[in-house]
Amino acid sequence: MSDSMNQQSGQRSGQQPGQPIRFLLNRTEVTLTEAGPGDTVLDFLRLGRGLTGTKEGCAEGDCGACTVLVGRLHQGALVYEPINACIRFLAACHGCHVVTIEHLRGQDGGLHPVQQAMVDHHGSQCGFCTPGFVMALYGLWMTHEHPTVVQVETALQGNLCRCTGYEPIVKAALAAGHAGGQARDALMQERAEVTAKLQAIAGSRADVSRGDERAIVPADSDDLAHVLTDHPQATVVAGATDVGLWVTKFLRPISPGVFVGHLMKDVAVADDAIRIGAGVTYSEFVPVLADHFPEVEDYVLRIGGWQIRNAGTLGGNIANGSPIGEMPPLLIALGARIALRKGDARREIALEDFFIDYGKQDRAPGEFIETIVIPRKGAALVAAYKVSKRANADISAVAAGFRVLVEDGIITDARVAFGGMAGTPRRAPAAEAALNGRPFAAETFEAAARAVAGDFTPLSDWRASADYRRAVAGNFFRRFWLEQSGAAAASGMPVRLQRAVAE
DSSP: OOOOGGGOTTTOSOSSSOOEEEEETEEEEESSSSOTTTTTTHHIIISOOOOOSSSSSSSSSSSOEEEEEEEEEEEEEEEEEEEEEEEOOOOOOOOOOOOOGGGGOOTTTSSHHHHHHHHTTTTTTSSHHHHHHHHHHHHHHOOSOOOOHHHHEEEEEEOSSSOOHHHHHHHHHHHHHHHGGGGSHHHHHHHHHHHHHHHHHHHOEEEEEEEEEEEOSSSSSSHHHHHHHHOOOOEEESSSSSSHHHHHHOOOOOOOOEEESSSSEEEOOOOOOOEEEETTTTTHHHHHHHOOOGGGGHHHHSSSSSHHHHHHHHHHHTOOOOOSSSSHHHHHHTOOEEEETTTEEEEEEEEHHEEEEEEEESSSSSSSSEEEEEEOOOOOOOOEEEESSSSSSOOSSSEEEEEEEEEEEEEEEEEEEESSSSSSOOEHHHHHHTTTBBBSSSSHHHHHHHGGGTTTTOOOOOOOOOOHHHHHHHHHHHHHHHHHHHHHHHTOOOHHHHHHHHO
């Protein structure tokens, strides 16, 4: 191994391409000295390595047929997660362990317990989607020896079955969990060896090209800052849950592509604020929510499928400026701020001020989001809602975040923000005014429900009409009241309707 392949974080972007992408593929060490930023893991597996068990379905991260496991070092531990190979770029695998369906095996060399359970419970018909289901369930099997039905269903949010039906697949997942054998699994037995190999790659830069296309994987955040100083117009790629479709659906060039999904992973909890690195994924954010904002954990679990949540990052969801991104409404309601960095200079602004207009954000060329800061202001009523055509793994028609502080029966501070109602995520000032200083009562929230119609002029598109969006926005206030006051349960409303209110 040459010294250039093992240089650490002192590397700077002035260097020319030539530092290879290095990762593990099943039991093979891969070194790539030539690649483009738009090369996908799926194409590499199927066309480059003949590993055709991984299927191509939607090519946009929706169907799960391309699911593989990716192992990476996180806070010193080796973590395996299912991801979509169709929108994961090859450069983002630097320092990872990619595991495909071909690597699965039982103790006797035959079928793996997850595969055997799929056979025993008739979990496959045409079989096209089956490898993706198996890989998602393999990820669940390794971490949950006795999964619940809800955990299985959550793990399968990103896998689409058109012929078998989910009931036998869920039964197979439960049976595989009870079959056990995790401690003797190949990935468990190889863990120390794999960890050592990934540690040897960690902290190194990858910088490769093919023709005039270039892919750069910075060694650390300081390296990233210097890369973007030299390449301010580069495409910054975190989880590629959006950028991946630029390539697979629109054939857009993204060179030079700078891959940052492995960076900015720290979470720091202090008395005054929670500071979250921009590279924290949705899955990594869920434990933070469980500890500090458990009311909205289910909201985040409706963002994409498990594979998408394992890849998509909070910083990426903010930076792309989408008016229907799920995280900004919640974070704005919580009063979040973001820290931006350009070179060695940093600045901090309120998240709501970051969004200027549709497709325009307060971010200079070469500047990137480094940290999201959520203030801790004491006890308040917090909620987040989303309406979409599908319950899970679907983009929102309307999303909203609420933070309402009530003291002695009076609303003293209400922050409400919406997505899908304008060209940017925005607060609802008229609705907030209808709440602030008023009694915490049904009449107050009814007034806010009427007032919010004047806060926005929504568009009609294929997701929803303008009138529907206005109706949904108003109903969110009514739902908030019913949930937070306990009115749904106290009214004697049938459980079926109570669940409908909550959904």
